[in-house]
Amino acid sequence: MRRWHDGAVGAAAGVFAAGAVLVSAGTATAQDAVPSWQLDNRGSVASARYESGVTLLVRCEGGQLDVILTLVAPIEATHVPVQVSLDGGPAEAQRWLISRSGQTIFARQPVRLARQLAGARTLTVAIEHGGVLRYELDAPERAPVLNQVVSGCGSARVADSAAAVEQPRFSRTPEGHRIAAAFPARAFDRRISGEGEVECVTTRTGALRQCIWLRESPEGYGFGDASAALAGDYRTTGLAEETLVRFPVRWRVE
Numbered sequence: 001m002r003r004w005h006d007g008a009v010g011a012a013a014g015v016f017a018a019g020a021v022l023v024s025a026g027t028a029t030a031q032d033a034v035p036s037w038q039l040d041n042r043g044s045v046a047s048a049r050y051e052s053g054v055t056l057l058v059r060c061e062g063g064q065l066d067v068i069l070t071l072v073a074p075i076e077a078t079h080v081p082v083q084v085s086l087d088g089g090p091a092e093a094q095r096w097l098i099s100r101s102g103q104t105i106f107a108r109q110p111v112r113l114a115r116q117l118a119g120a121r122t123l124t125v126a127i128e129h130g131g132v133l134r135y136e137l138d139a140p141e142r143a144p145v146l147n148q149v150v151s152g153c154g155s156a157r158v159a160d161s162a163a164a165v166e167q168p169r170f171s172r173t174p175e176g177h178r179i180a181a182a183f184p185a186r187a188f189d190r191r192i193s194g195e196g197e198v199e200c201v202t203t204r205t206g207a208l209r210q211c212i213w214l215r216e217s218p219e220g221y222g223f224g225d226a227s228a229a230l231a232g233d234y235r236t237t238g239l240a241e242e243t244l245v246r247f248p249v250r251w252r253v254e
Contacts (some may be wrong), residue, residue: 037145048140060153067107074102164244173235184222196227
């Protein structure tokens with residue numbers, strides 16, 4: 001699984017003090033002036049910094065696009081539920097990833113979101129973690145800068161929907177020795193079978209990335225972590241890039 005880091009955020013990642021774009025517990029503060037997308041000298045990062053210190057970035061790194069939002073306060077989690085809406089429209093329930101530092105959050109369907117941002121007026125991200133933190137942002141100006149980064153990142157056919165596909169078709173599944181090596185040791189020693197439900201994002205080749213576990217049964221034996229780690233051995237077929245897929249990984253003691 002890819003390790004999420006804040007590298008391209010640079011100095012902006014350390015500035016989260018004033019939440020002028022933050023709405024907490026339903027109380028809104030004043031909005032920032034509308035920023036513009038700024039392109040770095042390599043042409044691989046478009047960033048927009050708000051007066052509050054919050055920064056929105058679209059980054060192309062290693063052929064992979066990321067949409068990143070800095071947080072006003074660190075979150076100790078690997079992923080969190082969010083509600084995302086554009087131009088005041090219906091909110092979509094998604095799960096976004098948290099960086100190792102806890103200071104930035106990553107969209108899991110970044111190409112889709114970046115393309116939507118290019119034509120939007122506002123973006124609202126409501127993060128559910130010990131309450132609800134709402135970021136109400138005016139979409140940055142100079143959309144051609146954003147489009148340059150997105151188009152230069154090699155993404156073409158991308159899923160239109162944020163809804164997860166249940167029970168996708170696979171062209172490859174994990175081999176027996178890989179399953180044996182990943183089997184949770186505590187469960188194996190006690191001859192306990194189990195299951196973990198995972199959610200991943202497809203690549204253009206059908207590989208899976210950004211795999212997280214949603215549920216495990218029985219709890220406390222490591223089936224969730226093991227399932228998320230093993231999910232990268234699966235390959236899907238017939239799905240667009242950036243499709244969310246959700247499926248169970250079953251562990252059986254013979």
